[in-house]
Amino acid sequence: MSMNRTGRPTQSGPNSSNNAVPFETTSGHRGLHLVEPLIFEIGDARHSGVDLEDVGDFDHALGGLEREDRMGLPGLSEPETVRHYTRLSQKNYGIDSGFFPLGSCTMKHNPRINEKVARLPGLADIHPLQPESTVQGALAVMRDLAHWLTTLTGMPSVALSPKAGAHGELCGIMAIRSALEARGDARKVILVPESAHGTNPATAAFCGYQVKAIPANDDGRVDLAALKAALGPDVAGIMLTNPNTCGLFERDIIEIADAVHEAGGFFYCDGANFNAIVGRVRPGDLGIDAMHINLHKTFSTPHGGGGPGSGPVVFSKALAPYAPIPFVEEGEEGLFLREHKAAEGDKSFGRLVAFHGQMGMYVRALAYMMSHGADGLRQVAEDAVLNANYLLHELASDMTPSFEGPCMHEALFDDRFLKDTGVSTLDFAKAMIDEGYHPMTMYFPLVVHGAMLIEPTETESKDTLDQFIASMRALAKAARADETDRFTGAPYFAPLKRLDETRAARQPILKWTAPQSQEAAE
């Protein structure tokens, strides 16, 4: 046993190896691995963490509709509540915890100044239906955000209200369909590349279109010839992600746009990956007609464990008149909201959401844009692309890149390097958890086998990347050295082992029920 300078042993003794704990703890906890029950198991209806004044007696005016059942909503005191949710949080991995290279999701640092300003009472404690004279600052935020977005994309107009990327897609395709209908054109087909996010075909179908898949060519891009062959008088448009989901810039994009326009269709660009090109390329210069921007990706609003997002859509001149209400406009008495369609001649396809969209996200995104400025945003794209190419290059010898570089903001590998090892992409991902990383995106895009899509983002340092590269190389070598158990049994060091998803789907338990009522039901 070696000793360090302070006299503490630097290696663990024989009785404290990770694998062989000789006892079970009495509490079920294991140090910082705390087992936390559901609130339904620790709270009850007679506990509460708020103090409210006594209501006293008064004549109800509820029309005899008083609620009398037991609601099944347990309460906890404030300290118990804080502890419960703090413990739950400790079972989560976020960007704050470590490197989170989840491809196509853009897990970049979330600056806290954005959180702070979004909570200023003047921005958070205002109602969407207050008189416009009392919310001039909020309308100015919307106006200024719109200015940044249209300038960065080189597009003439933007609809801010869509609540997420997929909602933005809906907004864009609805505008396209409205524009086609306005010219009496009942086209029926939307072209979607095979590599697209699932939201693209789902959106097209939602708007009543048939979806036709366009194959990829050998270098991971849209097969231009196949695309041109698919175009015709029945094609309403194309939904294309650029940079695409393989992390590649569509080199033929201008030719694609021209071909689509020539055939009378519109070009919808999925802007999920705008973070790769912001400040270096304006989508407006590529010939697109509509594009959504995920404020929670490119502009760093927090993902929050799955939302809220925000998906403003920029429009070309041809589509701008069809964009949804509301809009901020400038009048003689200041800014105002156009919340309704004009009585005549208004081409807007209508309203997508109650109120005005994700104000809380607008504030955060605008704060992020202002912090970076025109210069910083360009650097964002450059560093994101630099980091991805560095990983692509450094991992190329141990893993199998799917396509020739350079890539844009993310690097795509497939599972050829795991061939005959008995280790799958899923196993490899779970082993990364043991190494302290959040796994990359797995099995997407669908165009390569066992896809591993790695997006480092610009907010990771070279040191972090170098450590990650070393871990990935070591794992790839271990897989090829037949250390299969390390993968197939992984994760070993997470709060839980692998979860039985089959059981969850075969006998869905979607809410908690009290044990006695379970018995009664049987």
Next chain:
Amino acid sequence: MRYLPHNETDRRAMLSAIGAKSIDDLFRDVPPAARLDALLDLPLHKSEMEVDRLFRDYARQNVPAAEHAFFVGCGAYRHHVPATVDHLIQRGEFLTAYTPYQPEIAQGTLQYLFEFQTQVANLLGCDVANASLYDGSTACGEAILMARRITRGRKRAILAGGLHSHYGDVAQTMTRFGDEDVVRLAPSPDDAQGDMDRLIAAIDDNTSCVVVQTPDMFGHLHDLGPIAEAAHAKGALLVAVVTEVVSLGAVRSPGEMGADIVVAEGQSIGNSLNFGGPYLGLFATRAKFVRQMPGRLVGETVDADGQRGFVLTLSTREQHIRREKATSNICTNSGLCSLAFTIHMTLLGEEGLRKLALLNHRQATRLKAALSGIKGVKVLNSQFFNEVSVRLDRPAAPVVEALAGRKILAGVPASRLYPDRDDLANILILATTETVSDGDIAALSDALADIMQAEL
């Protein structure tokens, strides 16, 4: 730049490792015509202090609810949110996590979503709830589409006149490219029962669902029982909409009254007004319809050691697997807003929620009493929760503007939502939550009486 770890030395080292001469090499796939060589015409980077100052300037041009007597509701409600809620949702492990695709390291998110689903299902009186949608209005649109899938072949959705006008607009937008026929009954704030009678009369054999909000946009509470009965008798579903979920601490749940799908705006619990978003769409239904439900679902299971855990489940309904055949194109939900809801609901508990609801209701009864005596003001509601409508003897919008000048935000003039309907121009909708004091009510009634003194 404070968010970018690299300095020029790092960048040069990495470029050289890659074998690239400059960063431009890595952008070589961009067509030359589309490469930007210069910076765009936008301001340059700013320090945190400067950004802070700029946003204080924006904020200063707004009137926060806390600074006025505040009666604005109509689909978004100002409640006191305990400080604990905002503290906990800002823990980085929640705030900066992604959708829980790797359940072994996302049990925090998955467990609170399971708690959330249970709370929502119980609150709304349903078997099962999803992990949230964008907001109440889009949840309402999704419910109409779901009812259509369940009642195969039926194409008509009938929307009650008291449904929030934005919700009706969103429903029309979401269905406009399908073959769905959305029938919107005219709003009739002076005749709440008439609205329900007309709705029941409109149900026919082609009706997929009827959509009823309670309390409705004008504050009227509705007994959903007779409507559920009428809908079911014709094979249609009842979609209930709740825009003020605090009401469910005092009022019978829509599920108990027979609704088949219940959607709600969950903002009232845990979430600030935020000028309209982000908000929280609640969606619940009967167990037998679960596979027709949109949105994410979390289910209980066990891990390889037999320990209880939670996973996303029934994903085959969703776009990432079903693509064009998915139940909805929805991908994200309102994760962090649902966490805020869950924490606030846990702090309240059943007793706290009941008490909170009754406080809201008590203030509304006091508001009604205070307004009833004012000349030229007629309160329209006999059964209500925390919101009432009044018919003034003059257009409501200028009255609201005048009251704003006296530090009273007096509610929403119906003309803001229905600018083309002259018959609603004199209607004003006012809400009272626990944040409205008796003093606020007195200030409003005094000021309103004063304004109404003036000749028309």
Next chain:
Amino acid sequence: MTMIRYSEDHEWVRVEDGKGTVGITDYAQAQLGDVVFVELPEKGATLTKGDEAAVVESVKAASELYAPVSGEIIGLNTAVVDEPATVNTSPLDAGWFFEIALSDPSELDDLMDEDAYEAFVKDLG
């Protein structure tokens, strides 16, 4: 006399006296993984060859089962709805989906016999 035929979409149909029993092949169940949900057509429905007849889902995939032949649905195997794992454990036997009264037995000529299907699957790698 009984005959069994296979489609390129990995459905099988076993025909006896003009009545066909339909399910998915062992290859198909292996590709899907653990089956968690099955939705059957309605009894009495009339299907044309190639119509979507049933849905079969695993945790990660959802597939449609297409009618390999035309006809009227005359029987359903609710056991696979109640116990979807049956499709994995006994795809060719207890895991059948539905029975169909063939309206055009000549459609069977377009399907593969056992040897042809085996060769077909082998080619898929």
